[in-house]
Amino acid sequence: MTDVRIGPALVVPVDAPPFTGYVEVTGGAISHLGEAPTAAAAAETVGATGRIVVPGFVNTHCHTSQQLGRGLGDDVDLLTWLHERIWPYELALTEADAELSALVCAIEQIRNGTTLIADPGGRHVDGMARGIAAAGIRALLGRSSMDSGDGRPKGDRESTAEVLAAQDDLAARWHGNGRLRFSYTLRTIFNCSDDLITATVERARALGSVVQMHVAEIPEENAHTVATRGATTVRHLARLGALGPDLLAVHAVWLDDDEIELLASSGCPVSHNAASNYKILGSPRIADMLDAGVLVGLGTDGAPSNNRMSMIDEMWLAAIAQKGLRRDPTVLPAAAVLRMATLDGARALGMAGLVGSLALGKRADLVLLDPFTANFATAADPVSALVTALKSENVESVMCDGEWLMRDRRLTRIDEGAVLAEAAARAAAVRRRAGMT
Ligand SMILES: [Zn+2]
Structure with a gap:
């Protein structure tokens, strides 16, 4: 039968x-x-x-908790975007808001043909998990993790041990729970100590999952890592033994030839978020990465950094932009881009044995x-x-x-009109509480 x-x-x-x-x-x-x-x-x-x-498309970077913040990040630089827009927004978000945000995000993913997302995490992972589970898509959940550095919001200052313990607790609850899995995360090297990086990678490997980390997003990040650790972010991660198939390098915009080679030789995959990258961060060398043998998946990032949350748009933009940047219309041919949006994305998340192709x-x-x-x-x-x-x-x-x-x-599962009406009202309430009206 x-x-x-x-x-x-x-x-x-x-x-x-x-x-x-x-x-x-x-x-x-x-x-x-x-x-x-x-x-x-x-x-x-x-x-x-x-x-x-x-x-089903595989979205390798999708901040579900930012869905109620669509439009908050327009036309500002990254650090303003992060410190003055996203962190106040995230602090104003309740667990119920995060659940609704994730549900609305999942609705948008379904409408665009996406069935698996990697969520690098906000603060209310239980709420996000419930929202995603209600929609029925598959997800690799994470918790936004920071233990050090400047600019962290006042309500979000945890020690290394606290950050790890919170993630262990979530892994026990959600890894393998229905269509959900857990991944350890590192927000950026600005806010992650070497101890946290090393311990996080160890735990992810023990769990048989991956680490999601924003890597080499802006030139200032590399300058900061050189000043504080003596090498650029990718070189430093390599020295720590963190680069490998189980670390998803998200964005990876500012890389030199040697760093691309380090990603390729270690098998470290990259999540390319075309719209978000071009809007806020810069132009990553995706065609060069593919030439070097780096595994690249695509992702939408979050609603305040992309505004569109569609893998269909990402495929088109990823292809067109790299052709223009390299002045070579033959790079990123359609079949390769479709593969990036499906099977290669699943490989980047360590889930290609399960999904990513029709087999x-x-x-x-x-x-x-x-x-x-x-x-x-x-x-x-x-x-x-x-x-x-x-x-x-x-x-x-x-x-x-x-x-x-x-x-x-x-x-089939959701009263879409009712959810969207509630979400619009809740998004306005969050903006008011965050002082962004
Ligand atoms: Zn992100």
Whole structure:
């Protein structure tokens, strides 16, 4: 007995050639891929003629707790953005706000075809976890971790031991809880001691998870690390033994050739947040990283740093911008960018054995796209158009772990209108409490 049979459709597995045929799902896993369906009876049959089936997108950097702060970070530099906008916002956020923020963020992710996010964490991780779990997507949770340095908000000053203990506690509660996993985090090297970095990496490795860390975001960060530790951030992390496949270097904008080589040789993956990078931080050398063999996933970052929270937009922007920066239209071809947004993102989060492509035995995280729209219908190559032409309105149905979270553009679990109305009111209340009205 098959639970769900989808097809015939254009199936784009990402780690195998596209074909026209069927995807079948049983027990939440992909049980069949082929030009013909199996002979088994199916509990649900989804006629999908003309549709495209792709793996759910993997968003490798998504601050769910910042969703109520959309628009707070427009047109300011990074340290103003962080110290005067984001930290006051985060301090004003209650656990109930964080839960609602995460739920709204997850709704936006579903509407854009994303089924797995890596959340680098805010302060109310239990609330964020509940919000994400209510929406039903998969997530790698984290807690924003800082134990030292300047500018930390008054309500957020913890010792190294306290930071670690809080994360151990969350790992015990959430790692492997439903579709949630836990990852240790380091906010930035400005606010993380070497003891915290070393202990964090050790704990993540023991848990079999990854560390999320903002790395080399601005030139001032490298200057600070040189002044306080004697080397740039990436070099210093390498000296500490922290660089490796289990450390996700988020942003990684300001790198020289040797640092790119250090990422490549250590297997340290990068989360490229195109919109957020270009808006606030600078232009990372993604094409150079790919040439060097660095594993790169894509991410949206948070609502105050991107304003759009769509992996579809990120794919398009990542491709276009690197072509322009390198003055070479052949870099970041569509197939590579689609892979960055799916399988490579899952690899960067250490979850490629579970999701990231349509493959037998993987969990059924997939998206049904409707190409019959003015922006897509005439595309010569529908696979290329997944990067160059796709928009949110093409996302018709979304499945995570074998469960439909959106079907024919309607969310199955959530009263979307009520949640959005509540979120708009709550966002205004948070701005008032943070003194940002
Ligand atoms: Zn971030």
